[in-house]
Amino acid sequence: MSTTKYISISSQKGGVGKTTINILAASAFHFLAKQKVAVIDCDYPQHSLKNLRDKELELLASSPEKAAEFMAMGQQAYPIESCQVKDALGIAKEMDGEFDLVFIDTPGTINIDGILELWKQLDYIFMPLESDRLSVEATITYARMLEHFVKGKPDSRLKECYAFWNKHIKSEKQDFYERTEEYFAEEKIPFLKSRLEHSVNYKKDAMRSTMFPLGKEFQRLGISGLIKEMADTIYGPAPAQSLEAVAAKGDN
Template sequence: MPATLIAVHTMKGGSGKSTITTILASYLRYVKQKRVLVVDADDPQYSISGIRENELSLYERLIKLTESGHTPKALGAMANTPFEKAMTERLRFNVEHQISPADFYPVLRASATTLRQVDFSADVDFDYVFLDLGGVYDTHIVDMLAKCHLVLVPFTTQNIDIRHSTDYCLMLLDSINEGSLRQTTQIRCLWNKYKFFYDKKAQLIEETIGSYFAEIDTPVAFLKARLQDADSGFDQNKMLTTLSNPVAVEGGKYANTVVELANEILVLCEPAMTTQPA
């Protein structure tokens, strides 16, 4: 069966595209046991593949230390940086739950040009493929978005981010009207780095975005789940790819909203697994 393609995309840097991609992929793989692939086409940063390389390098060293008699707890006490501390926590959890590097979802680096040539309609060994695309809006990007079942557009409550994300939604609308994007592509906006006292402002933005798309068949709306501003102490952990973050950091508004978001996306995407785009 072909995979369900998901892209978290906008042109504004700092909106959380790579972070959201990582936490969703990790949750679906390590909690929901889905077969997940992440394709990092965010040239030239390639942040997700860079993070995975750093993780694996340290993870292999930690594994060797455990084989020589060190416990994950002892390694945590020896950690010198927040990254090392976070990785020892990952190792501890993975050892307890029998998660090995063979269970980690693959992260592939690709250029947007190469990605356009991939036939994602073919049968593959993955349930979900996440595309981490660059922060531009050109023909390469539009072609890839046209292959996706779900396009997630992150918003933050910063005025400049709202303006850029709104402009991006209007560009999507233009592409739909021009026929370069399918009207059946599911487009959903989501709040990231959300603070509860922005509720009235958020409601106004949601209504405005909905009105832009009201006259066409493409339903565009905000997801109900709002990713809270990260809890204290969570920032250093949330971008790691080798464990589901909500499991590693139990409780807290951020972890809870990650679970809510992932489950909402599963409801949106499961029907797509039987109705693939051409």
């Protein structure tokens, strides 16, 4: 039986951080936890994840310093395949057994040919949401739909869908966050404890590099906590697999 796990940071809401967090997670598991990672970018036609990789490759080709820095890591970058949603399942199945983790970046809409079949290929979905009523409502609708049409179906691998806060603002009154988490608990939609902070750092190219690991920002902003929680979810909290090393290495 294949041990490849298929993961998507996804939602039916645009702009909540799906692509950003798919990259953060893919890069953390690949560069820091040394897992064999691949990415499928089926956010057609924007393909922002694949475009980021192409820009980074151009930069490497034009900057001997950057190229030397990359070579010094002694590690290849992970593959990124771009396609339309309807073709993603075929690509995902070809990757089966070749990789430990496959991250799939999907569009911020659900009315697309092939999306239901693709969801059924996923082991875990992590749903970022913002402290905004529309974002919360969209996440509840998305989770209910996955529960109804995907989870538990005989041809589906989907084990669980977890919500988590992105763009968390610490200085904001926290009762909206608390009330939302209580409501999700009543609805039996699990919530991760980690919150990714809102930060202007996300405007920096280094925050969404597909070719280099995150540096000390990794420790901050809730990122290492989120990756650790994802690792525990995907692999179980066994010490050997819990990726404590990810957080430790992010200290550099």
